[in-house]
Amino acid sequence: xxxxxxxxxxxxxxxxxxxxxxxxxDRIFPEExxxxxxxxxxxxxxxxxxxxxxxxxxxxxxNVYSEVSQLKDEEQYRSLYKVHVEGAKYxxxxxxxxLHELINRIEGAGYRVLVIISxxxxxxxxxxxxxxxxxxxxxxxxxxxxxxPPDSQGRECSPECRKGFEFEALEGFEFEGNYCERVAAxxxxxxxxxxxxxxxxxxxxxxxxxxxxxxFYHVNGDKLLTEDDVKGCLAALKID
Numbered sequence: 636x637x638x639x640x641x642x643x644x645x646x647x648x649x650x651x652x653x654x655x656x657x658x659x660x661d662r663i664f665p666e667e668x669x670x671x672x673x674x675x676x677x678x679x680x681x682x683x684x685x686x687x688x689x690x691x692x693x694x695x696x697x698n699v700y701s702e703v704s705q706l707k708d709e710e711q712y713r714s715l716y717k718v719h720v721e722g723a724k725y726x727x728x729x730x731x732x733x734l735h736e737l738i739n740r741i742e743g744a745g746y747r748v749l750v751i752i753s754x755x756x757x758x759x760x761x762x763x764x765x766x767x768x769x770x771x772x773x774x775x776x777x778x779x780x781x782x783x784p785p786d787s788q789g790r791e792c793s794p795e796c797r798k799g800f801e802f803e804a805l806e807g808f809e810f811e812g813n814y815c816e817r818v819a820a821x822x823x824x825x826x827x828x829x830x831x832x833x834x835x836x837x838x839x840x841x842x843x844x845x846x847x848x849x850x851f852y853h854v855n856g857d858k859l860l861t862e863d864d865v866k867g868c869l870a871a872l873k874i875d
Contacts, residue, residue, distance in 0.1 A: 659780050659781065662780040663749060663780050663828060663830075670745060670746055671745075671834065672746065672748075672749050672830065672833050673741050673746045673747070673748055673835065673836070673872060674750075674751055674825070674835035675737075675749065675750050675778075675836055676751050676824075676836070677734075677752055677753060677754065677775075677838055678839035681854060682730065682754075682856075682860050683731055683859065684723075684727065684730075684859075685859065686857070688722075689725060692722065692724075692725035695721050695724070695725070696718055696721050696722050699721040703718060712759075716759045716764050716769060718759075719756050723769050723772065733864065733865050735773075735775060736862075736865050737865045737868055737869070738750075738778060740865065741869070741874060744874045744875065746834070750779045751781040751782060751821075751824060752765055752779065752781070752782040753782070753837060753839070757783060781824060783821055784823055816843075817839070817841065817844060818844055821844075834872055836850055836868055838852050838854060838868065839852075839853070840855065852864065852867055852868045
């Protein structure tokens, strides 16, 4: 598979589906910011949200899902992300604060932080929806600049493809590779954006990411992202 680093993408044709794709591209390679990047591949369940949802959250999420289920065909599919909009309201406040602390510590060391959504939450929302609706209530949303290729669940919504920030139509597009393996999806995103040799860390509670070696930080899904995890992530990134 040939890679196409973001720097080789022309500015033309980057307005599709009503989203400004150029703005996401500029977050990775801004013209007037030469700081080295640190890419954080972020999982959600077991990192920011309890695997066993609080009862209040479970009821609220179920109600939204029930409403979406009443819609028909494409409208239903395009509305599935609203379930996550509701779920995000119940993120663990301490875990979110720890994520913000990690970002602040990395920036304080002189790096520029990129947040890429590698969670299954990426599957039913566009980048714009992830930033402006799903995670809108949290400061880390402004660092979101990408999401890894979708897994094998089917027609995923406007995925970011190997052309960088050009989005493909819902119908008729097939990814190369087995992206239901999260490791492959992360490595693919890095390659297609020319960042495979940069600092990056996958933050996840899924042990299968151990194949990334020291580029993976394993969060205890029962405890979510803790203060000790912040220290562990910084150590893995070799940032004081």
